[in-house]
Amino acid sequence: MVAKIFIDGEAGTTGLQIRERLAGRRDLQVLSISADKRKDQDERKRLLNAADVAILCLPDDAARESVSLIDNGTTRVIDASTAFRVDPAWAYGFAEMDQSQSEIIANARFVTNPGCWPQGLIANVRPLIAAGLIPSDHPLTYNGISGYTGGGKQMIAEYEAEGDAASHFMPYGLTFQHKHVPEMTTYTGAKSAPLFVPTVGDFAQGMTTFVPLQLGQLATVPTGRQLHAAIADHFAAIKDSFVTVAPYEELAKTPALDPEAHNGTNTMTLHVFANDARAQAVLVAVYDNLGKGASGAAVQNLNLMLGVSAKESLAA
Template sequence: MVARIFIDGEAGTTGLQIRERLAGRRDLEVLSIAPDKRKDEDERRRLLNEADIAILCLPDEAAKESVRLIENDTTRVIDASSAHRVAAGWTYGFAEMAADQSDAIAASRYVANPGCWPQGLIASIRPLIEARLLPGDYPLSYHGISGYSGGGRQMIEDYEAQGTTASQFMPYSLAFQHKHLPEMQVYSGLNRAPLFEPVVGNFAQGMTNSVPLHLDMVAQMPSGKALHAALADHYAAIADSFVRVAPYQAGLGKDAALDPQTHNGTNTLTLHVFANDDAAQAVIVSIYDNLGKGAAGAAVQNLNIMLGVGAGESLEA
């Protein structure tokens, strides 16, 4: 049976990336809206209700409107906006987050695709809290740099127009009210929101994020090897996982693999653990493509899970 897929917002950055990944699939029929009807509510309603699965690549309020336009009880939804990530009735679409998360996604009608920034934090911290190596009330900081494509079409156009004069390194959200904070806290298992400092870099896509840890703040101080083992065990137990844990290398001063563009074009997320047990310090670094595992790749992975086909279909590892 061919599944009908409608990408509402297919002309946007994430929508185009999803459409590209789905090209050539014989098990899918991608329903497309005429360019001059993208804002036509009746046409969007028709396509949303014809689809077996609708993928919403829209601003938050427009995504909520699309859900309201669905009048049947059969169309399933993957929402790539941040509108429903902590909403009741929606399943969080980070398949590697927990052992049963893929099953929850497969059974759900409504799936909220994760944000790009939260995945690195959740992937790094949730397994450690579950393993009781970190307490839920740990005062966590989270820092990262992402390509400018994370800001959507307007930011892409702005950066590309500036050329060599564009800022190489621009911190933002310095009022500490980033819209991704709720999902970071809820799905990482933290009791308090992390202190989050994101940065935009002058490159198109890819991201590197880091979580620094003062291990002497933990009652039973874990070693770097213990942190690494907990992460490795968690992701080894997840079927069809795209999250990898790099080998533990004590005393490593730098690593070329930490380039934020390392996994561009793929759905891979790699975690690196660096630690100095004598100093009681560690940092967990996550590398992935903000448009891949951070957006379009995750949406296609969730689509595959919901359709019951191989999770890696149409995805590069």
């Protein structure tokens, strides 16, 4: 059976990359809307209801509107916006989050694609809280750098227009009200919101994220190797995982932390660095903000929902 897929918002960055990944699939028929009807609600409604799976690559309000236009009981939805990220009626689309998450996604009608930034934090922190190495009330800080494609059409246009004059390193979200914070809090298992400071760099795509940990005030201070083992054990138990854990090493620096290292793939690599004598550690994630952070994750979720290999159409 050929599944009908409609990408609502296929002209945007995420939509285009999903379309590119699905090109050549014989098990899918991608339904397209003509350019002159992209704002035609009746035509969008027709295609949404004709699809077996609708993938929404839209701003939050437009995504909510698209869901409201589906009046059948069969069209399944993957939403790439933040509109439903913490809605308990929607399955969270980070397949490696828990051993059961792939099955939850596979059986869900509504799946909310995770944000690019939250995945690096969730991947590193959730296993540590679950293992009891970090208490759920431990204060968390989170930072990193991402390519400018993570900011959508407006940021892409600004960076490309500025050329060599574009900022190489620009922190933002300095009111600490970033739209990804609710899902970070919900899915790490933390009791309070992390202090999150994202940065955009003068490169198109890719990202490296950091979770610094001050461990000295804990009743039981975990070693770097214990942190690494808990994270590695978690992902070793996940079937068809795109998340890998680098060996535990004491390094002053490594080219493996290049934010562009996994561009064009759906791979995420986690690293643990620690100084046990100082009771300090940093947890690092490297991945493509447009791959595992967006379009790649959407295709992975689509594969799970269709019952095909999770790795179909995806480069590891």
